[in-house]
Amino acid sequence: MNAAAPALMTSTEMMLWSAAAGALGLVVLLALADAFYSRSRAAWHTLAYLAFCWLVVLLLCGLPGELWPAAIEPLRIAQILIGPFGAAIGSVGASEWLSAHQRDRLMKVSLLAMTLVCITGGPLCLLLPPQWALPVSAALAIANLSVVLWLSVRATQLGDRLAWGLALGCLLTLPAQIGLYALALNPTRLALLAQAGVALAALLSVVITAAMLWLRNRQIRQMMDGDVSRRDPITQLYDGVAMVQKIIRAQRRRLRTRRDGALMAVLLFEPEALLPQIGQAGLNDIYIQLARRMQRHTGAVNPAGRYYDRCFVVLLETMHSPRWIRTLGLRVASSLRRPMDVTALGGQRIRVNPDIAVGIVHLSVAGKDVAQLLHEAQSVAQAARAMRSRAAMLDPETRIAVPVEHAELGSSWRALRNATPQTPTRPKTSSPKAPRAGRHRHKPA
Template sequence: MTDAEIIIWSAAAGSMGLVVLLAAAEAAYSRSRASLQSLVYLGLYWLFFTLLSGLPAAMLPPAAAPWVHVAQVLIGPLRSGMGFYGGRHWLASSSRDRLTDISFRGTTWLCLAGGPLCLLPPPALQLPASGALTVVSVCVMLWLTVRAAQHGDRMAWGLATASVLTLPLQLGLYRLALGFGPLSTPVQAGVALLGLLGLLGLLGLLGLLGLLGLLGLLGLLGLLSMPLIAGLLWLRNHHSRQISHHTRSRRDPVTQLHSSVVMVKKIIRAQRRQARTQRDGALMAVQVFEPERRLAQIGHHGLNDIYNQLAKRMQRHTGVVNPAGRYYDHCFVVLIETLHSPRWIRTLGLRVASSLRKPLEVTSLSGERLKVSADIGVGLVHLAGAAKDVAQLLHEVQSVATAARAMRSRAALLDEISRQAVPVENAELGASWHAMRTARSHPARALQSARQRRTAT
């Protein structure tokens, strides 16, 4: 490597290393699982970039060459495997889309097992095999993220953008490591630039946007990366968006959930996407009954604290992928655009109802800490591609939530055949969405089958 090339790669690796160190400090401070996963993946990204750039071979003694070669072979598949593991949780594929979830799981194990297997061929073929596996995994990740974005997860476009930036980066790094002809200094600078841009995308997706200001020290690079930074900042930095007056009108000031106007627009757009993708989901409503009877004891501040805690518990089970809103004071609405199985409706309804019924700690007007239980009902309505009036959908799901108050589980589902609210644990849910569509098309036949099953049990 020439002096100019060493300067380019050292500067890029040093900038990435500084970000990794700050991510480590954040992980030590927050001690959360998400920050630890972010640290692991950013560290692997930095190792991948540094090892394949040729810096270790140029700076370490020749005796370390075999160990550097083994590390170069293993780092690509290992980084890809960890990326698929984190991406599966980030996109909540386990509940949204069965094909996506199976692809994530399969590719994760393929990468983790394929890395050591790449050491079995002759030494001259080990790095090419590792490179082929890594590049193919990036293409699979790009396909899965685009698929998730088409199913309604708009933030998946950010991960797809990072995958697009990563693909030419990996091709350039593997060509550099394999020595397939010399690369000019400007081309190597371009590859290093792609690596840093890809890191910016990862930082935005992982919620570490506060670290991006440090990369402004790179001058021109900072200017070139501003569009990507701005786009990811707009997607993930919710708190700064809420400062403006326009954003405050779109968010509930107590729970920070979407407003009713925003939720109506999201439901309309979801129906359009479902008509195109032929996917199925559900609309959930959480009704809080007679909250005003606690005003004399806890006041408006305590009541708002109850709403805030209920909203957080609800989102913990529905996930940030599914938009949630406060339809009005006593009612929350969650749009679950994609579910891979009808039985997830039952699981989700029971989990949310069970969580929201647990005692909440609030402060009374006298300053005492009290434990209170909210009187709630959870209603669910099947959401399919067939266009349906949003006002009718919201009326139906609120009626089902009201009916759930008289049920043991406090969770109810609108039956596709009788159009009546039934306890979600007793609902007739088929093994697939196709079976539910068939039941809706032939209600008499489905009702007879249901009676036969009840008689048999």
């Protein structure tokens, strides 16, 4: 390549960028320690993203070229490739971080499209004339960052408070990335004060983004391990009052965002029948296991609570398609019905089949009283007890509880809303009342 090489660094500039690279390297080392400690996939993704951010700063600021002048050509190629590849990793991580596959089709499609564009566009930049290769690579990386910033702000409007931190990190990354590419493209170097501003913006953006990634990973780990101190002392979920407040706030946001979601209720039937065998401690263990299984499928971004002793509720504030209601309902019902091992009063481990049912109510822009929504969800769950899949929802036309696998959900939220009557009616059940006995079965493990 014959692109003009940047001017040599002064000693002050060398000190500035060496300090910035060292500070960013410390963040990467902390992420490496967290990945080894937690051993989770999300932590390794965080490490990969932060390592790429460190490489982007290191390559674009020109520090490696000062240390290894003979490697100018390979470093120039690395400058062209590192931006789009780092942006692709960022898009994949942002998609998981925002739970785009669950909450919003636009998020999912946009991030997937930008990932594919960056992965394919980066190597293609090498085929361009030398004077255009790095500018086009920069345009790909900055365009991807702009999309992630926009979708982070969109996630905040859908009720994700942590997304504000990610949006702030992206907002600081934008001038940092522009400044770094200006350094790589400008043969005369920027003023020292401007370089210090770019270095500070890069450091702050990486620190804030790393903090948000760590907070989400911690939230997921606590959800999976059940070691977070919430309101309910047994299941570590929100209590009924907190869930009612969250549903009220979600309904207010829904009037502004015009988005659709769902409210899920999970009922455990006749838990008192197990008390003679396992006692209250064993019953509490069942509640804890049910809460963990439920949250594995509903995710950390969807608030889950214990409405009362044997009723759990999950607020699915946004979902990308109506058919996801069917998928999620069947997954949760299937997971919660699996046998679980608990300790009996005699100390031996026994296997229990929980008698559960799942009821789902569609949430649209039409305002409904929270008490009515919770009543409908529990009524549908009661009806689901007599169904084979143990998961039900209200038919949008007849307002009768039907198995989710047979519900006519349509191809879009608009079709589902158009099929729903405008005047609310009390839910009906299409199945006879379930028997009261013989639902819990246990055997030695």
